[in-house]
């Protein structure tokens with residue numbers, strides 16, 4: 258139900274209630290007033306005619322004197338007078354009232370307002386007077402007054418409701434604009450703005466609406482910007498992943514080439530140099546030189562093998578991070594016995610998928626290289642923890658903990674990019690108690706799939 262209809266109904270009911278109360282009070286007042294008026298008029302008439310009856314018998318034959326008197330008297334207010342002879346014949350009846358002649362109030366109203374007064378009989382010699390109270394004019398007056406009152410009320414009622422309708426239409430116009438505005442918002446048009454309203458409350462509402470619309474428009478702009486940024490970020494991640502995948506593929510190819518080509522050639526040189534050194538025709542000088550060549554070739558072979566392992570540790574082929582890290586640790590302890598290395602793996606790190614394993618492995622490689630380059634540390638601790646959803650790496654040393662300096666440093670930045678590309682994070686900073694710490698966190702996706 259609309260607000261207009263509700264207000265009109267409410268006002269209508271109040272008005273009707275008012276009318277009903279007014280009608281009850283007025284009719285009850287009118288009834289009392291009619292009763293009072295008719296009683297007084299009747300009493301006066303009875304007294305007058307009683308006196309006239311007493312004197313009439315002294316003045317001659319009472320019926321004739323009284324009839325004559327009554328004819329001269331005419332109509333007495335609110336009473337009908339009848340004169341009967343002793344034979345019961347009606348000798349005289351007072352003339353009807355000319356006041357509002359021919360009109361009567363509705364029967365039910367007459368019944369409601371009737372004055373309850375009995376007729377009075379006065380006996381005189383040879384005749385009988387009947388004085389009958391007649392309230393019909395008084396009741397008609399009351400009816401007319403009530404009708405005027407009702408018509409006035411009706412005129413007031415209709416005017417009031419028309420005025421109310423006009424006023425509400427005028428007053429609620431901003432509400433229609435507001436509804437239109439909300440509809441526009443619902444359809445995604447946030448640029449809508451409502452005009453100011455001269456009514457203070459509406460003005461507050463429309464300016465509130467305008468503020469909300471501006472905020473929504475800003476939000477929409479920011480959302481679009483965010484969507485663009487997210488898209489760019491996703492593309493960036495994809496590019497980073499592609500680059501990393503390309504680098505890994507190139508490392509793989511290089512390590513295979515080094516192993517297959519260079520490794521074989523160096524082995525051949527070593528074998529030839531060894532057999533030359535042992536040849537019976539070789540002089541001592543030739544044998545010594547050949548032995549040196551064999552020795553250098555053996556060193557070269559070890560070097561090639563190390564590079565091959567660094568480029569692509571064999572264990573990575575099975576995506577087993579724990580085994581790959583143990584191999585790094587073993588090699589570290591051999592090459593750098595002066596720097597202690599403690600490796601702890603918690604959880605099964607064998608089925609993380611190639612991308613995750615490689616990212617974690619390269620992060621450890623880069624961190625250990627950094628320890629050698631920057632830390633001057635005596636101890637390094639690597640803690641790898643795999644839970645159901647996350648793989649964390651915590652690499653800390655007890656070195657100088659130098660803060661990172663700006664410049665074209667790619668190690669940590671590259672690690673961070675790889676981590677972010679997989680939906681993870683990387684933090685690297687000096688530790689307050691001394692040393693440096695790198696924390697890598699990578700989400701583990703089902704079956705090793707990455708975002």
Ligand SMILES: Nc1ncnc2c1ncn2[C@@H]1O[C@H](COP(=O)(O)OP(=O)(O)OP(=O)(O)O)[C@@H](O)[C@H]1O
Pocket residue numbers: 623624627628630631632654656657658659660661662665666667668669670692693
């Ligand atoms: N273990 C560490 N101890 C002290 N400082 C470190 C350590 N690891 C990194 N840093 C600091 O962080 C900086 C950035 O490291 P990052 O690996 O990105 O670059 P880099 O090692 O200097 O060069 P790049 O790795 O590109 O050859 C380093 O220059 C160094 O100052």
Ligand SMILES: [Mg+2]
Pocket residue numbers: 623626627667668669
């Ligand atoms: Mg580095």
